[in-house]
Amino acid sequence: MAPVDLHHVALPAFTLSPERQRTLLAERDALIETTLELRSAFAAGGHQLDTSAWKLVKTVDDVRAYRSRRALHGAPDQTLDDTCDMDSSSSRSSSPSSSVDRNQLPSLGSSSSSGCGGSGSGSGRSSRPGRRPRRFCPSVKPAARPPAVVISGVIDGTAEDAVLGLIAHTDVQFKTRAAHLKTELDNARPLAELVLPTQEDPLVYAAVKWGLEPYGRFSQARDFVFLEAGGLTTDAEGHVVAYAIRQSVDLSDVIDLPRLPHTIRGYMSGCQTFGNMTPRGDTAHRTVEVFSRAFIEMDGSVPANMAAAAYAEKLMALALIIECAYTHKLAYLMRRSTTRSQCGAQWYRHSSNTCTNCTRAVCRVLFRPLQSGGSCRICQRTFCGKCSITRKMYVTLGNEVLQKEMLFCLECLLEAKSLDAHVVASDKINW
Structure with missing residues (x-):
């Protein structure tokens, strides 16, 4: 079947209200905050993951990709309210709250707590306002939650360089980034732009996009409706950290996107961070620490662990984002x-x-x-x-x-x- 160009798909006109835009940007901020907490917990644990809970998928230079092991998904402390949230969201409800439920998942699942050097629950989000009390769901299968993915390592460059390579607010810039990474969602189409770069703040961007990802001749393609955002923030210690987000969102109450033939709607949540490791004045050899957390839910017949491993390899391409900046x-x-x-x-x-x-x-x-x-x-x-x-x-x-x-x-x-x-x-x- 010939590939579908999303730019040629007829879509009805729609607008996002200011309140809805603020809600989407609040989701962005919450995901950044959660990831920075996990990043701090990971550093406190000696930048190590428990190999009994996490499996090394790929290593490129000083960057490593992990996915959570299957047994971890069935652990009691990971299959409570969060697993129930994912189980309810996997019903593909068109309710706007479904994306919020997915957003309330801890960034690595609670599995990150046991994986980051045995740091306990310090990296969780159980104290976040609005979370429901933990409860046991005996009907939920242990694999109901998609496996988590973690990327960690060190690459050359700066946090500012990472954002420069990541931000792509035009078709040409998007294609340039895709040429470097070679893992982009095929012909992603912007649906609504929330934040655009300006002369005063050129290193920031946020938009809702619709993207298509082919998975070869033996698997159906997946399409995603997601919030893409990039920019600079600071961590708890005041250090500059770059972030890049792709978070599935539900706009079914605003726009009725057509269902593409032979395509399954996928869901993903990912936040990548790049923190400067060398002093700002040191120009001899500047490096950044990479930390990413993500999950992807593809549905269909693709095994969850296989999907997570493939997703981890795609995220490894982010190490090339500095080359895009150059x-x-x-x-x-x-x-x-x-x-x-x-x-x-x-x-x-x-x-x-x-x-x-x-x-x-x-x-x-x-x-x-x-x-x-x-x-x-x-x-x-x-x-x-x-x-x-x-x-x-x-x-x-x-x-x-x-x-x-x-x-x-x-x-x-x-x-x-x-x-x-x-x-x-x-x-x-x-x-």
Whole structure:
């Protein structure tokens, strides 16, 4: 069956009331708060998970993905009110409260309490106002709640860089991000934009989207209606933390989305955080700590643990979000270089057969194996292969994003990495 382009699906006109928008943003804030509490509990437990409760799914460099084990879902302290909430929400009720019930789940389930280094219930949300008292539901199967997923590790970059790569409020920016991550929901379509980047606050975004995710020829596709949000916040210690959210929401009382053929409605809840680990003034080697909590409920015939493992691998791609930010920074420098040239400013533009850095002869031939350099796409100076790096960039052609290899000198690459993400994000608003 040919893939469905959600942008071509006819939808009725609808609007979200200010009260409904505030409710959605309150869900965002609650999810951020919960995840930051879990992040603190995880750090207090020595950044370790109990291997009897959590299974390692994948490791890439210093980033690890875990899913909760099947036995954990049947533990008494995890199958009380929260399991009942999930069981009731899995009935696919069109009531607006169904998404709220899912939101009231602890971010990792109560399983995170036993998993974060045996930290007890300190990371739970049992004291949150409005939660129902715990109760036992004997009719609920132990696997009624979807397995939880945790991502933890360290990557290069800053929290601000993470948000720069994550925010995509236009189709072109979304396609650029998708080209880097290669795990995006296929042709996600914005339904309502709640918060847009501004010149004063360029690193923030929130919107409700409708996305489609194909799962190969042997499984039906899933579509999701979700709140996507990204921005910066602070933790309990006042440190800057970047966040990225995808949280399923119920808008059935506002808009009647068509049911796509051979497609099942899925539900997900995920919050990724990126916290700076190096002092702000240290530009030599900046790193961020990644912590993510999530679950996905796909329904259909896909085993829950298999779905969670696949979801964990997709979340691992978030480690590449810094590379997406670097692409934006390099594009910013290229735009600035072009503007200077058009304004007649003195720049480095010249043609030479010797490397600007080491004076080695630069061989300009058509055969890739023998090519040993060229002109930097930013400063236009000539460099040999040892003093330059060829990097894959994504350029726009109309509404399409194409991949192209471009050569950059080391000096311009270092300048791009050290650029303030706020400056680039402010300029990116006009791209």
